[in-house]
Amino acid sequence: MSSSKPLFERVALIGIGLIGSSLARVIRREGLAGEIVISTRSSQTLDRARALGLGDRYTSDAADAVRDADLIILSIPVGAYAPVAATISPHLAKGAILTDAGSTKGSVISDVTPHLPRHVNFIPGHPIAGTEQSGPDAGFDSLFENRWCILTPVPGTDEVAVKKLARFWTACGSTVEMMDAAHHDRVLAIVSHLPHIIAYNIVGTADDLESVSKSEVIKYSASGFRDFTRLAASDPVMWRDVCLANRDAILEMLGRFSEDLAALQRSIRWSDGDALFDLFTRTRAIRRSIIEAGQEVDAPDFGRHPEIAKGESAKNEG
Amino acid sequence: MSSSKPLFERVALIGIGLIGSSLARVIRREGLAGEIVISTRSSQTLDRARALGLGDRYTSDAADAVRDADLIILSIPVGAYAPVAATISPHLAKGAILTDAGSTKGSVISDVTPHLPRHVNFIPGHPIAGTEQSGPDAGFDSLFENRWCILTPVPGTDEVAVKKLARFWTACGSTVEMMDAAHHDRVLAIVSHLPHIIAYNIVGTADDLESVSKSEVIKYSASGFRDFTRLAASDPVMWRDVCLANRDAILEMLGRFSEDLAALQRSIRWSDGDALFDLFTRTRAIRRSIIEAGQEVDAPDFGRHPEIAKGESAKNEG
Numbered sequence: 001m002s003s004s005k006p007l008f009e010r011v012a013l014i015g016i017g018l019i020g021s022s023l024a025r026v027i028r029r030e031g032l033a034g035e036i037v038i039s040t041r042s043s044q045t046l047d048r049a050r051a052l053g054l055g056d057r058y059t060s061d062a063a064d065a066v067r068d069a070d071l072i073i074l075s076i077p078v079g080a081y082a083p084v085a086a087t088i089s090p091h092l093a094k095g096a097i098l099t100d101a102g103s104t105k106g107s108v109i110s111d112v113t114p115h116l117p118r119h120v121n122f123i124p125g126h127p128i129a130g131t132e133q134s135g136p137d138a139g140f141d142s143l144f145e146n147r148w149c150i151l152t153p154v155p156g157t158d159e160v161a162v163k164k165l166a167r168f169w170t171a172c173g174s175t176v177e178m179m180d181a182a183h184h185d186r187v188l189a190i191v192s193h194l195p196h197i198i199a200y201n202i203v204g205t206a207d208d209l210e211s212v213s214k215s216e217v218i219k220y221s222a223s224g225f226r227d228f229t230r231l232a233a234s235d236p237v238m239w240r241d242v243c244l245a246n247r248d249a250i251l252e253m254l255g256r257f258s259e260d261l262a263a264l265q266r267s268i269r270w271s272d273g274d275a276l277f278d279l280f281t282r283t284r285a286i287r288r289s290i291i292e293a294g295q296e297v298d299a300p301d302f303g304r305h306p307e308i309a310k311g312e313s314a315k316n317e318g
Numbered sequence: 319m320s321s322s323k324p325l326f327e328r329v330a331l332i333g334i335g336l337i338g339s340s341l342a343r344v345i346r347r348e349g350l351a352g353e354i355v356i357s358t359r360s361s362q363t364l365d366r367a368r369a370l371g372l373g374d375r376y377t378s379d380a381a382d383a384v385r386d387a388d389l390i391i392l393s394i395p396v397g398a399y400a401p402v403a404a405t406i407s408p409h410l411a412k413g414a415i416l417t418d419a420g421s422t423k424g425s426v427i428s429d430v431t432p433h434l435p436r437h438v439n440f441i442p443g444h445p446i447a448g449t450e451q452s453g454p455d456a457g458f459d460s461l462f463e464n465r466w467c468i469l470t471p472v473p474g475t476d477e478v479a480v481k482k483l484a485r486f487w488t489a490c491g492s493t494v495e496m497m498d499a500a501h502h503d504r505v506l507a508i509v510s511h512l513p514h515i516i517a518y519n520i521v522g523t524a525d526d527l528e529s530v531s532k533s534e535v536i537k538y539s540a541s542g543f544r545d546f547t548r549l550a551a552s553d554p555v556m557w558r559d560v561c562l563a564n565r566d567a568i569l570e571m572l573g574r575f576s577e578d579l580a581a582l583q584r585s586i587r588w589s590d591g592d593a594l595f596d597l598f599t600r601t602r603a604i605r606r607s608i609i610e611a612g613q614e615v616d617a618p619d620f621g622r623h624p625e626i627a628k629g630e631s632a633k634n635e636g
Contacts, residue, residue: 059458077590103541128541131618138618148537159547172523177537187530192541195520198584199545202516203601205508205571205578212505218607219466219495222550223421223431223446224512226614227517229605231542236598243586243594254583257523258576265572266518273397280554283521287547289532292541300449302548302620305460 010035012069014062015076016049017235019129021139023056023073026172029141035278039065049136063091071168074100079241082107085115092187094119097161101127103188103238105152105181107245113154121161126150126188127174134235145173146294152181165237167267188247194257196239197250199231319374325486328353330387332380332402333394334367335553336448337419339457341391342372347459350594367454381409389486392418394593397559399426403433412437415479419445421506421556423470425563431472439479442499444468444506445492452553463491464612470499507567512575514557515568517549 011033013020020038027033038055039062040046050058059065066072066088074081081102092098098120102108105124116122129147131138149169151164166176179187206217206225217225243250267275290296296301329351331338338356345351356373357380358364368376377383384390384406394402399420410416416438423442434440445464449456465561467487471480485495497505503593524543535543561568585593585625606615 014543068351070443101440116626128538130541131623133618139622142623147540150538169376187534187538188541190524190527190572191535191538191543194523195542195546197586198516198520198579198603199542200598201579202513202575202583203604204582204597205575206605207600208578209508209574210473212508213609214604216505217509218613220446220468220505220509220606221608221611222465223506224513224517225509226605226608227545227549229601229608229614230515230602230620231545232598233605234598234602236595236602239596239598240591244589244591247586247589250586251583253523254579254586257520257529258521258583260526260578261516261519261572264515264522265569265576268565268568268572270393271562271565273558273562276558277554279522280518280550280552280557281548282525283518283547284552284554286521286525286532286536287544287551289536290547293536293539295536296538297622300451300456302622303622304615305449305458306489 006031006034007164007171008033008071010037010069010071011070012037012039012065013055014039014065014072014074014088016040016045016054016136017075018134018138019127020073020075021049021052021136022143023101023139023172024049024131025076025139025141026144028054032168034173037069038118045136045144052136052252062088066093066096067091068093068206070096071165072096072098074098074102077109077238077241078102078104078111078245079237082115085112089115089117092117092120094206095121097121097123097165099123099151099165101125103192103242104245105184107223109152109154109168109181121158123157123162123165124152125165125169126152126184127169127172129174132233133232136237140249142173144169147174149174149183150177150179152179153228154182154190183217185249186252189246189253192277193242193246193250194253196231196234197243197254199228200239202228203232209210224312324349324352325489326351326389328355328387328389328615330355330357330383330390331373332383332385332392333405334358334363334372334454336452336461338391338393339367339370339454340373340447340459340461341393341419341457341490341514342367342457343457344462346372348441348489350486350489351389355383355387362489363454370454372454373535384411384414385409386411388414389483390414390416392416392420395553395559396420396422396425396429396563397555400429400433403430405443407433407435410435410438411484413426414438415483416440417443417469417483417559419443421510422563423558427472427499429471433528439476441475441480441483442470443483443487444470444502445490447492450548450551452556460491462487465492466495467492468495468497468502470497472499490504503519503567505572507564509570511560511568514549514552516570516575517546518557520546521550536565545586
């Protein structure tokens with residue numbers, strides 16, 4: 001995107017954490033906006049964004065930030081959407097596109113829609129990208145590269161606006177997929193919300209043991225446990241809000257997980273080696289598919305051992 | 319270790335998978351043995367070890383391999399220990415050290431000890447190192463660097479032999495820790511066995527869903543799920559055997575995990591945001607401790623984004 005006219009004249013970023021600050025960086029790099037306005041409630045975070053030079057203008061007043069913006073992106077915890085939508089709605093420009101990066105979509109639609117004037121194009125979105133870190137320092141301009149971005153426009157949404165937003169995400173390096181909000185919430189419940197909840201839970205269980213000390217858990221964590229601590233180090237406010245906002249789909253997935261775990265536990269108790277071997281074998285194929293789909297690094301141990309030449313240790317078996 | 323006399327005259331490696339082949343490589347690099355003898359049941363794996371030049375001599379007969387060896391290391395699934403111990407016992411040299419790299423220690427002691435002659439020093443061991451890959455190609459000579467190696471000698475074991483084995487692991491780059499077998503099994507149940515079982519289980523649950531397709535699970539796996547697929551891609555035979563060999567400790571940890579998960583599920587159902595926030599906050603500190611202990615990379619997303627300069631994104635907050 002080095003053409004003369006940027007895709008948007010003014011982008012307002014509401015929230016400047018990992019996602020917002022990564023957006024600011026890629027928008028700047030690709031020249032996707034004439035002006036980047038950054039808004040966040042915390043004056044400390046706003047100062048940090050300014051120090052990093054992430055935008056052209058900074059304000060703690062979201063209503064001020066959205067004025068005359070033709071693209072507004074909410075990158076804040078989903079529990080904060082309703083009050084922010086109420087604050088910005090009277091100030092949204094005619095024809096503006098309002099979108100977001102929230103991890104739940106049904107709740108976002110029901111929290112935001114009632115506040116909006118009819119002349120605004122609200123197109124909920126969710127870039128499937130992130131790390132366990134947060135805040136404006138954590139962002140980087142390649143975060144969205146080779147990742148999917150899901151848009152969940154409600155029926156009747158202006159197609160020109162949807163296409164324009166899709167072009168924006170494509171320019172950020174992502175591939176855009178359309179989905180209805182309810183299906184999004186079920187898909188994300190299994191691929192994202194359940195893994196985070198399980199990771200938080202197992203780290204909590206280990207932290208509570210009396211028979212094994214905390215220092216032992218830390219010392220020997222390379223044997224598996226440390227993998228879970230990454231997801232369990234994610235932003236607590238964000239994940240509290242996700243759990244509350246996607247409750248029904250999460251409870252369904254938790255129910256299935258617990259049933260399966262009870263069956264697995266029974267196989268262990270009754271020494272059913274065949275059942276264990278069957279499960280442990282079919283799960284192996286799924287990782288291979290994820291690597292082939294370009295959604296995972298093709299290196300053992302997530303590439304934690306950079307000294308191992310890629311490919312040298314790729315082909316082997318049990 | 320570039321001194322003239324190696325620590326051992328002849329090392330016999332029984333099993334030449336990820337662990338055995340990493341040992342072969344580091345023994346060679348550090349000059350820890352005058353001769354490396356490699357033995358494995360599978361002729362295909364033995365041929366591969368020969369093609370890789372991992373040892374000095376190769377045999378599919380474990381009894382032949384251990385003859386005149388002063389160090390014998392079993393790196394095979396723990397379910398295979400009893401028959402292998404029966405096979406090699408009559409051929410073990412007087413004063414030889416027999417050790418292993420198995421993930422369970424109580425079962426190993428009860429499976430091996432009854433077969434052994436009194437003139438052999440049996441010192442069970444467990445290097446806390448590995449990747450999700452297996453086979454002789456998967457090994458590398460730095461696998462044990464900056465990792466712990468736990469030894470669980472039974473009371474009355476010859477201290478000179480224990481010291482010599484500890485020197486061996488130190489030369490491989492590890493720090494040696496002594497522990498009794500029962501405590502080892504409880505520690506590993508929480509830091510290693512439970513994480514693997516939970517990972518296998520969640521990948522199985524996702525694989526079974528009707529409402530979310532397998533291709534969706536794979537496409538959107540970068541949102542959390544893919545982390546679990548690494549552990550769930552581990553060797554099925556090894557993990558079947560671990561589950562059967564450390565049943566009691568694993569069942570205890572599974573019981574605690576499930577209780578905690580039921581409480582967490584209830585917090586979600588009843589929208590207890592404070593309980594969720596409290597759990598999600600205290601788990602964050604544990605990852606920081608693991609990084610500070612040198613047991614995890616200090617980079618977001620396990621360093622999957624090598625383009626992010628280390629440190630640049632290290633200090634930030636939610």
